[in-house]
Amino acid sequence: MRTRQMDRWTxxxxxxxxxxxxxxxxxxxxxxxxxxxxxPSPTRPTPTPTPKPTPKPTxxxxxxxxxxxxxxxxxxxxxxxxxxFAGRWDRDHNGVISEAEIDALVIDPYVKGDHAAxxxxxxxxxxxxxxxxxxxxxxxxxxxxxxxxPSPEDDKEPSLTEFSFGLDWNKAYTDALKRISVSGxxxxxxxxxxxxxxxxxxxxxxxxxxxxxxxxxxxxxAVRRMITPLPNGGYKVSFGDDRPVTITGLTDAEIATSxxxxxxxxxxxxxxxxxxxLRRRQFPNEHKDTKVATDTIAQGGSPTTTIRxxxxxxxxxxxxxxxxxxxxxxxxxRVTQVKPVATESExxxxxxxxxxxxxxxxKLVGVGTFPERLPPGISGQHAYAVVGYDKATDRLEVWNPHxxxxxxxxxxxxxxxxxxxxxxxxxxxxxxxxxxxxxxVEADRSAVTEGQRGGN
Numbered sequence: 001m002r003t004r005q006m007d008r009w010t011x012x013x014x015x016x017x018x019x020x021x022x023x024x025x026x027x028x029x030x031x032x033x034x035x036x037x038x039x040p041s042p043t044r045p046t047p048t049p050t051p052k053p054t055p056k057p058t059x060x061x062x063x064x065x066x067x068x069x070x071x072x073x074x075x076x077x078x079x080x081x082x083x084x085f086a087g088r089w090d091r092d093h094n095g096v097i098s099e100a101e102i103d104a105l106v107i108d109p110y111v112k113g114d115h116a117a118x119x120x121x122x123x124x125x126x127x128x129x130x131x132x133x134x135x136x137x138x139x140x141x142x143x144x145x146x147x148x149x150p151s152p153e154d155d156k157e158p159s160l161t162e163f164s165f166g167l168d169w170n171k172a173y174t175d176a177l178k179r180i181s182v183s184g185x186x187x188x189x190x191x192x193x194x195x196x197x198x199x200x201x202x203x204x205x206x207x208x209x210x211x212x213x214x215x216x217x218x219x220x221x222a223v224r225r226m227i228t229p230l231p232n233g234g235y236k237v238s239f240g241d242d243r244p245v246t247i248t249g250l251t252d253a254e255i256a257t258s259x260x261x262x263x264x265x266x267x268x269x270x271x272x273x274x275x276x277x278l279r280r281r282q283f284p285n286e287h288k289d290t291k292v293a294t295d296t297i298a299q300g301g302s303p304t305t306t307i308r309x310x311x312x313x314x315x316x317x318x319x320x321x322x323x324x325x326x327x328x329x330x331x332x333x334r335v336t337q338v339k340p341v342a343t344e345s346e347x348x349x350x351x352x353x354x355x356x357x358x359x360x361x362x363k364l365v366g367v368g369t370f371p372e373r374l375p376p377g378i379s380g381q382h383a384y385a386v387v388g389y390d391k392a393t394d395r396l397e398v399w400n401p402h403x404x405x406x407x408x409x410x411x412x413x414x415x416x417x418x419x420x421x422x423x424x425x426x427x428x429x430x431x432x433x434x435x436x437x438x439x440x441v442e443a444d445r446s447a448v449t450e451g452q453r454g455g456n
Contacts, residue, residue, distance in 0.1 A: 078173035079145040081118040086141065089119075097136035099126050103291040106253040113252065117177035120256025124176070124202040125167055127257075127298055134167075144169060176256035183255055187229055188265040193220035196422040197262035200401040205297045206383040208275055209259050209401040211306045211366045211440075212268070213423075214385030217399065218362060227270055237274035240312030241447075245274045245281075247293070258294060259401075272297065275309065303366040303383055303440040311364055314445040318354050320347055320433040323370060338370055338437065347433040355439050356396070356429070359389045364442040367398070374435060376417035377406030377425070384436070387424075395426040 076084075089097045089105065105111050105119045126133050134140055148170060179201075195213040200206055216223050228236040233249035250258075250269055258269035276293035287296050307315040321338045340347055358365050364385075371381040379402065388397035400423040408416035414434055418425040427435065 116252030120176035121172035314447040
């Protein structure tokens with residue numbers, strides 16, 4: 001007789017389940033045994049009882065309140081989902097869940113709900129860590145589950161540093177599940193788009209999302225008109241030169257791995273997928289093995305490209321500061337040493353003549369920072385949109401696609417940063433060139449050819 005051998009995924013799940021059961025087993029030993037009714041004999045069928053007649057429904061007394069619905073079942077944890085699906089995720093049965101296997105799940109429309117949230121959590125970490133990502137073996141995931149639980153004698157939750165490699169799987173999964181549940185399936189949930197609920201996700205596409213937010217701030221109705229829902233559940237997205245990109249509907253895992261507008265619909269994620277599809281089409285050799293469209297835009301890019309795609313116009317690139325080529329390590333971080341491109345008065349004049357003047361003509365303006373030490377609340381090596389100018393106070397309004405909040409711990413300025421809410425903050429024109437290294441300004445020159453549209 002042949003004995004069926006447990007595979008590595010089943011065995012690892014069984015080991016974790018056994019560990020999890022130990023406290024319960026210890027408590028059961030202290031309890032008196034509960035009598036168990038004997039099972040019916042296998043050789044003698046159990047008589048089937050005669051069913052009782054169903055009573056007729058009685059009218060509900062007038063004025064009596066309806067019974068409250070039962071509470072929804074508690075969602076499964078990340079590791080409960082892993083135990084349920086990991087064996088199926090490992091499609092080649094080599095004992096390792098690969099990035100290609102996760103990508104196939106991300107684009108699978110039948111992967112839904114908490115299953116999709118777990119896949120999305122893994123995909124987001126794969127994007128962040130790249131080649132440094134630990135191999136997802138049964139042994140690794142079983143050890144992570146054990147490590148994520150506080151020991152019986154310890155009442156506190158484990159801190160992030162207590163997780164191997166600093167991966168907080170439960171939080172990543174909870175965030176992904178929230179994105180799926182909150183966004184729903186509507187393209188737009190409000191009549192007017194705004195950027196106060198707009199948050200860049202785990203994609204490294206600040207160069208795209210920041211300027212998309214700038215367009216929303218400038219003309220939200222024009223942005224709405226760029227997306228046309230299709231009868232098959234997909235979308236047609238018409239970018240600035242009116243050359244449409246058609247995409248399939250978003251899967252739950254794609255929603256979990258894209259930027260979000262909270263409960264205001266899927267439109268940002270649709271733009272990201274369309275932009276990624278466009279980039280894959282423009283550079284087929286570079287992205288021939290890319291299954292997830294947004295992977296083509298996930299590792300950074302140029303605001304120049306974004307302005308060309310969104311507006312069909314060629315942008316001007318304006319340097320405010322330059323790198324010395326020297327990189328130092330400060331507080332454990334690599335920072336670029338910078339220098340001004342001209343005198344302070346000359347750079348401030350450039351800000352007024354190029355950037356503020358462009359805003360007065362309702363042009364799209366983006367700015368970028370170097371990886372350097374900046375005022376608190378402002379990220380280095382990041383892209384922002386400039387969305388306004390107040391002449392009375394001589395300040396420019398800037399939007400961070402992270403949608404962050406910051407309260408200065410002292411006088412607002414270069415030392416303590418600037419009051420920030422939903423990513424929006426005001427910067428004096430004199431401080432502006434001390435923070436931002438380069439500006440990208442929409443010009444009036446057409447950029448409709450495929451080569452120009454593709455950008456760099």
